[in-house]
Amino acid sequence: MRGRSNPPATIRGVTLVWVVMIGLALCLLGFLYYINPKSIEPPPRVETLTDLSNLLIRWEKHASEDSAVALGKLAAQLDRAGELLEAADHARPPPAASPCPSCPSCPACPATTASLAGAAAGAGAGAASEAALLHALATAGVQCHAGPAELWGEPLVWGSVHRTPSAAECCAACAAHAAAAARGGLEEGVNSTACNTWVHCSDKARCGDKAGECWLKHQKAGEMQLPAQRGGAGSMWTSGVVYPGDAFLAPYDKKVSLTLTFEVGAVQVTLLPDLAPTSVRELRRLVALLGPGGHCTGCRLYRVEPHFLVQGVISHPGGYVATPRNPNPPQKKIMERGLVCWAGGMGGPDFFVNIVDNAGFGDSHLCWGKVDDMALLDKIVAMPQKPKAKQNDMTFLQHELQFNMTLA
Numbered sequence: 001m002r003g004r005s006n007p008p009a010t011i012r013g014v015t016l017v018w019v020v021m022i023g024l025a026l027c028l029l030g031f032l033y034y035i036n037p038k039s040i041e042p043p044p045r046v047e048t049l050t051d052l053s054n055l056l057i058r059w060e061k062h063a064s065e066d067s068a069v070a071l072g073k074l075a076a077q078l079d080r081a082g083e084l085l086e087a088a089d090h091a092r093p094p095p096a097a098s099p100c101p102s103c104p105s106c107p108a109c110p111a112t113t114a115s116l117a118g119a120a121a122g123a124g125a126g127a128a129s130e131a132a133l134l135h136a137l138a139t140a141g142v143q144c145h146a147g148p149a150e151l152w153g154e155p156l157v158w159g160s161v162h163r164t165p166s167a168a169e170c171c172a173a174c175a176a177h178a179a180a181a182a183r184g185g186l187e188e189g190v191n192s193t194a195c196n197t198w199v200h201c202s203d204k205a206r207c208g209d210k211a212g213e214c215w216l217k218h219q220k221a222g223e224m225q226l227p228a229q230r231g232g233a234g235s236m237w238t239s240g241v242v243y244p245g246d247a248f249l250a251p252y253d254k255k256v257s258l259t260l261t262f263e264v265g266a267v268q269v270t271l272l273p274d275l276a277p278t279s280v281r282e283l284r285r286l287v288a289l290l291g292p293g294g295h296c297t298g299c300r301l302y303r304v305e306p307h308f309l310v311q312g313v314i315s316h317p318g319g320y321v322a323t324p325r326n327p328n329p330p331q332k333k334i335m336e337r338g339l340v341c342w343a344g345g346m347g348g349p350d351f352f353v354n355i356v357d358n359a360g361f362g363d364s365h366l367c368w369g370k371v372d373d374m375a376l377l378d379k380i381v382a383m384p385q386k387p388k389a390k391q392n393d394m395t396f397l398q399h400e401l402q403f404n405m406t407l408a
């Protein structure tokens, strides 16, 4: 029988949060140095969450407007990741207060059911915190391009002597290695071979004594592979790539035909770089990291307003799509049927498609795509809705529709 408290788990959790935060701090420092080498000062010692929070606030004050927004978001997401990690610990199987010893084979032994539910919640929260960490890194400017695969390359740091608690921290370690090289650290100074590929043994059950191994590797320019290209579905390893620049986007540079694939069919969106150049760039980046098949775990439509719009969100762990509303070219005064725009006057990741011509919105929404054939969206807007409490509430789909994205 389990004891009432579980100190080792709590200590593990706290250590994990601490290691994550320090990793992220180092990673962010490298990133800021990369974008603005002159403004950086030696950072104060970061030993607690409060120190890290103060450091972020300090950076936010000195940062340009865009970086300040990114830092603010990162701080919020770190908080969220920390909460999720704590939740993962608290969700461990509760002590069996009233075991049912009298009927060990009794089908609905409440203690067993509670333990299973607790364990499932723990696993779910663990995956959620991992996703939140990758998301935080992506917002800070480090795209982790994570996926199941064992990417090859020249090993720089061996996993047998370098372990991290999560794939996200392995990605952060790779970014920190690259930043160290760029600052002139490592053996060969700025000419050092820097990490651009990380490989983490994430599946604890299958990794055995390799669990947590974090390999930092280098793939040669021109031979770079992403996890999806390596075809590692089902691998116990999680890999990813940290690119020093945007060279990997080159094959997507001129592509404008975005396909959203739903279970009920596909919608073709023509991207409009003239109206929203940065949004189109970010969408291309996301599709590049999704790889062939374009599996986007958080992409979905959730809202339908007949005679008005269909609304959804474009989101995927490790790839955050959002751009500022301004500066961007002036938008169309009348938003035609089929125009795809970021929702709420923001820069994403929530978006909507106009079902009718809409004069009222004017310039306030940033539009980045156009759907010519609206047949499928006309069907979707008529799909069953959740009941509403009040007439004027938003209308939500009874069943949200997940979609994948590819670009041609």
Ligand SMILES: *[C@@H]1O[C@H](CO)[C@@H](O)[C@H](O)[C@H]1NC(C)=O
Pocket: 188, 189, 190, 191
């Ligand atoms: C890096 O390589 C270049 C070209 O080989 C060389 O000129 C330069 O001195 C090297 N820098 C360092 C710090 O070793």
Ligand SMILES: *[C@@H]1O[C@H](CO)[C@@H](O)[C@H](O)[C@H]1NC(C)=O
Pocket: 261, 262, 263, 293, 294, 295, 296, 402, 403, 404
């Ligand atoms: C998206 O891709 C994944 C992986 O291939 C697949 O399992 C899923 O069914 C796809 N979703 C849709 C709506 O096609």
